[in-house]
Amino acid sequence: MTTIKDVAKLAGVSPSTVSRVIADNRRISPATKERVKKLMTELDYHPNMIARSLINRSSHTLGLILSRSTDSAFSNPFFSEIIRGISAITQSHHYNLMLATAEDYAEEARQCLRMVTEKRVDGVLLLASRVNDELIPELISNNYPFVVVGRAPDLQKCYSVNNDNIQAAYTAVRHLFNLGHQKIALLNGPEEYILCQDRYEGYRFAFREFGIENDPSLVKKGSFSQDDGYRLTLELLDSASPPTAIFAVDDLIAIGAYKAIKEKGLRIPEDIAVVGFNDDPLASVIEPNLTTVRIPIYKMGVAASTMIIDLLQSHDIFPAQKILSSELIIRDSCGSKKKSL
Amino acid sequence: MTTIKDVAKLAGVSPSTVSRVIADNRRISPATKERVKKLMTELDYHPNMIARSLINRSSHTLGLILSRSTDSAFSNPFFSEIIRGISAITQSHHYNLMLATAEDYAEEARQCLRMVTEKRVDGVLLLASRVNDELIPELISNNYPFVVVGRAPDLQKCYSVNNDNIQAAYTAVRHLFNLGHQKIALLNGPEEYILCQDRYEGYRFAFREFGIENDPSLVKKGSFSQDDGYRLTLELLDSASPPTAIFAVDDLIAIGAYKAIKEKGLRIPEDIAVVGFNDDPLASVIEPNLTTVRIPIYKMGVAASTMIIDLLQSHDIFPAQKILSSELIIRDSCGSKKKSL
DNA sequence: TTGTACGCGTTATCAT
DNA sequence: ATGATAACGCGTACAA
Numbered sequence: 001m002t003t004i005k006d007v008a009k010l011a012g013v014s015p016s017t018v019s020r021v022i023a024d025n026r027r028i029s030p031a032t033k034e035r036v037k038k039l040m041t042e043l044d045y046h047p048n049m050i051a052r053s054l055i056n057r058s059s060h061t062l063g064l065i066l067s068r069s070t071d072s073a074f075s076n077p078f079f080s081e082i083i084r085g086i087s088a089i090t091q092s093h094h095y096n097l098m099l100a101t102a103e104d105y106a107e108e109a110r111q112c113l114r115m116v117t118e119k120r121v122d123g124v125l126l127l128a129s130r131v132n133d134e135l136i137p138e139l140i141s142n143n144y145p146f147v148v149v150g151r152a153p154d155l156q157k158c159y160s161v162n163n164d165n166i167q168a169a170y171t172a173v174r175h176l177f178n179l180g181h182q183k184i185a186l187l188n189g190p191e192e193y194i195l196c197q198d199r200y201e202g203y204r205f206a207f208r209e210f211g212i213e214n215d216p217s218l219v220k221k222g223s224f225s226q227d228d229g230y231r232l233t234l235e236l237l238d239s240a241s242p243p244t245a246i247f248a249v250d251d252l253i254a255i256g257a258y259k260a261i262k263e264k265g266l267r268i269p270e271d272i273a274v275v276g277f278n279d280d281p282l283a284s285v286i287e288p289n290l291t292t293v294r295i296p297i298y299k300m301g302v303a304a305s306t307m308i309i310d311l312l313q314s315h316d317i318f319p320a321q322k323i324l325s326s327e328l329i330i331r332d333s334c335g336s337k338k339k340s341l
Numbered sequence: 342m343t344t345i346k347d348v349a350k351l352a353g354v355s356p357s358t359v360s361r362v363i364a365d366n367r368r369i370s371p372a373t374k375e376r377v378k379k380l381m382t383e384l385d386y387h388p389n390m391i392a393r394s395l396i397n398r399s400s401h402t403l404g405l406i407l408s409r410s411t412d413s414a415f416s417n418p419f420f421s422e423i424i425r426g427i428s429a430i431t432q433s434h435h436y437n438l439m440l441a442t443a444e445d446y447a448e449e450a451r452q453c454l455r456m457v458t459e460k461r462v463d464g465v466l467l468l469a470s471r472v473n474d475e476l477i478p479e480l481i482s483n484n485y486p487f488v489v490v491g492r493a494p495d496l497q498k499c500y501s502v503n504n505d506n507i508q509a510a511y512t513a514v515r516h517l518f519n520l521g522h523q524k525i526a527l528l529n530g531p532e533e534y535i536l537c538q539d540r541y542e543g544y545r546f547a548f549r550e551f552g553i554e555n556d557p558s559l560v561k562k563g564s565f566s567q568d569d570g571y572r573l574t575l576e577l578l579d580s581a582s583p584p585t586a587i588f589a590v591d592d593l594i595a596i597g598a599y600k601a602i603k604e605k606g607l608r609i610p611e612d613i614a615v616v617g618f619n620d621d622p623l624a625s626v627i628e629p630n631l632t633t634v635r636i637p638i639y640k641m642g643v644a645a646s647t648m649i650i651d652l653l654q655s656h657d658i659f660p661a662q663k664i665l666s667s668e669l670i671i672r673d674s675c676g677s678k679k680k681s682l
Numbered sequence: 683t684t685g686t687a688c689g690c691g692t693t694a695t696c697a698t
Numbered sequence: 699a700t701g702a703t704a705a706c707g708c709g710t711a712c713a714a
Contacts, residue, residue: 001691003690003691003692004691004692004693005691005692013700013701014700014701014702015691015692015693015701016694016701016702016703017690017694017699017700017701019693019694020693020700022692022693023693027699027700028700030699032699032700045690045708046455046458046459047459047691048459048460048690048691048692049459049461049708050391050394050395050400050460050461050690050692051395051459051690051691051692051693051706052691052692052693053391053692053706054389054391054392054395054690054691054692054693054705054706054707054708055691055692055693055705056692056693056706057693057706059391061439066424066428068425068428068429076417076418076420076421077417078419079417079420079424080417080420080421081443083407083420083440084409084442086410087407087440087441087442091441091442091452096439096461097439097440097441098402098430098437098438098439098440099424099428099438099439099440100428100437100438101424101425101428101429101432111432117385117387118387118388118389118390119389119390119391119707120390120391120437121668129707137529145420171623179707213682225374248713258628271691281417281623282622282623282626283629285596285623285626286626286627287628315648342707344706344708345707345708345709346707346708354684354685355684355685355686356685356707356708356709357684357686357708357709357710358683358684358685360708360709360710361683361684361709361710363708363709363710364709368684369683369684370683370684373683373699388707388708389706389707389708391706392706392708392709393707393708393709394690394705395689395691395692395706395707395708396689396690396692396706396707396709396710397690397708397709458693490687491684519699547685563687567702615685683713683714684713685712685713685714686710686711686712686713686714687710687711687713688709688710688711688712689708689709689710690707690708690709691706692705692706693704693705693706694703694704694705695702695703695704695705696701696702696703696704697700697701697702697703698699698700698701698702
């Protein structure tokens with residue numbers, strides 16, 4: 001392996017000079033600069049980033065933990081989109097990205113802590129904040145830099161990037177109200193996710209605005225899966241007073257709902273309307289095409305990674321919470337206005 | 342930051358003793374071992390992995406470059422599945438995973454080389470080998486450990502994990518022949534991907550076996566996209582003698598084909614049969630459900646990462662090429678046997 | 683069983 | 699404009 005010393009020796013200079021050439025230090029003579037540079041390419045020398053990290057006390061690396069449980073709040077497109085956004089930024093800022101996955105939340109927290117305590121990464125990006133998150137307080141008390149993608153629990157000491165879950169859910173449900181629906185069911189995910197709470201709140205908000213009492217029997221919760229969407233919709237349809245519309249907090253859930261609805265011999269949107277969330281590629285393929293909320297996942301990845309890099313480099317304070325707005329994509333699963341008033 | 346020296350000082354021993362305790366060296370007295378361990382947890386000491394990497398000359402990290410171009414051979418589910426497989430192994434072997442993405446192939450190669458030359462990673466996993474791959478010879482000549490997911494170009498000096506593309510394509514096309522089809526079109530991807538060449542070969546192999554001349558006008562190539570699937574299928578349907586069946590080398594392409602077929606007022610499978618590749622979640626959602634080839638992506642990730650870790654740890658030689666078999670998932674897009682013979 | 687001394691490859695400080 | 703030296707945090711011969 002060729003090191004900085006080898007280059008120095010062959011160039012007839014000291015290692016520090018070579019180091020300065022690498023850093024493009026201006027108080028080095030153009031002559032030696034040229035000579036050393038040439039030699040570096042000749043020898044195919046590349047600085048050892050490990051050594052550099054040690055002395056700089058920085059790995060120049062960001063950490064990201066993905067949940068790999070099937071019951072994940074994050075369907076595949078979410079993962080790849082957020083990674084695309086994050087790595088676009090890490091790349092352009094010459095940062096590295098270290099990835100880990102975990103089966104459950106406890107392991108996720110362990111992995112995350114290990115990354116920072118063992119100095120493998122300078123900071124971490126957190127996906128999917130929980131209601132009683134134990135990781136976040138830990139990170140805070142140790143002063144480990146991090147940015148949450150999602151809304152951080154109550155503590156407002158966190159930097160975070162989120163989409164407007166409450167607003168988005170409100171818009172989706174309002175859309176159904178405007179179409180003449182009154183009995184609108186909610187297919188929610190696990191309540192430990194803050195994002196589920198937020199979407200639930202947007203749902204209730206719409207009910208309040210339209211002056212309609214919210215029937216608790218219309219609210220179901222399960223995992224972010226097709227199976228649970230199917231199961232819960234069946235429950236809904238078999239109940240005494242079934243809904244005329246369903247709002248699912250994830251497209252996968254909505255697809256499960258489709259299956260149950262079709263199985264019951266009902267038509268979408270004539271008999272029952274459906275709205276999903278996330279704009280999964282599936283949404284524009286399933287028949288009828290699913291009306292859904294599109295959230296700017298890529299942009300959230302960009303924003304979150306930009307934020308933590310700024311944080312690492314300047315220790316500065318910004319608008320610590322960044323909220324990106326989402327968009328209701330209207331397709332064919334809700335039909336147009338019901339009846340006349 | 343608490344270092345090994347701090348622990349040593351407070352424990353009244355030398356740093357080397359602490360180091361040995363960490364390594365669980367057996368020639369250290371149980372007494373001091375206990376004492377030091379206790380102190381480590383008390384002080385919440387964690388070894389600095391950067392320093393450890395420097396002296397061990399190993400980052401204990403694997404590198405993975407993802408292509409983030411839209412024209413990628415790898416649709417989203419492929420990415421997440423292979424990452425799941427890889428990280429399951431890196432985790433259990435206490436390795437780290439470093440991720441980078443690139444827009445085009447040149448950048449992909451650069452990123453990859455940087456990772457290894459700058460000692461950020463001990464070895465890399467390569468996705469999607471090209472026909473004239475320039476990265477692979479470079480890695481070989483520098484003795485950088487790597488494993489290819491896919492078939493390496495001619496050079497058989499590579500370790501690789503692949504699925505049986507030729508066999509799988511053959512099986513898919515044979516399925517169509519057995520159903521009574523003769524005019525079977527191929528919707529192929531960019532020919533610079535070896536996997537496309539292999540699937541093409543499987544296609545031709547089936548024709549040879551059934552003693553049927555392969556009409557070149559039935560073979561189209563484009564990108565791995567819905568749009569190109571749509572466009573090429575339209576060309577096919579508008580031609581003088583349109584096919585009665587289509588084999589697409591990716592489900593996304595098949596979905597584009599669906600769109601074109603439906604637009605022409607034709608029915609699947611009655612008028613035209615379709616087979617896809619990859620078993621994308623979309624395949625079991627689109628109507629009619631798509632018959633497709635399922636490849637063991639997760640297992641390939643597991644196999645490839647296991648292979649490179651073995652390689653890094655033992656410098657040993659195994660069955661250097663590992664091929665995993667795939668499976669034809671028969672759904673509703675081909676119907677049952679046409680006509681009687 | 684434990685401590686000493688050195689080195690991993692780099693950069694920063696202080697000289698010159 | 700350049701060089702010598704120390705230090706980053708750790709592991710390991712070698713010595714004791």
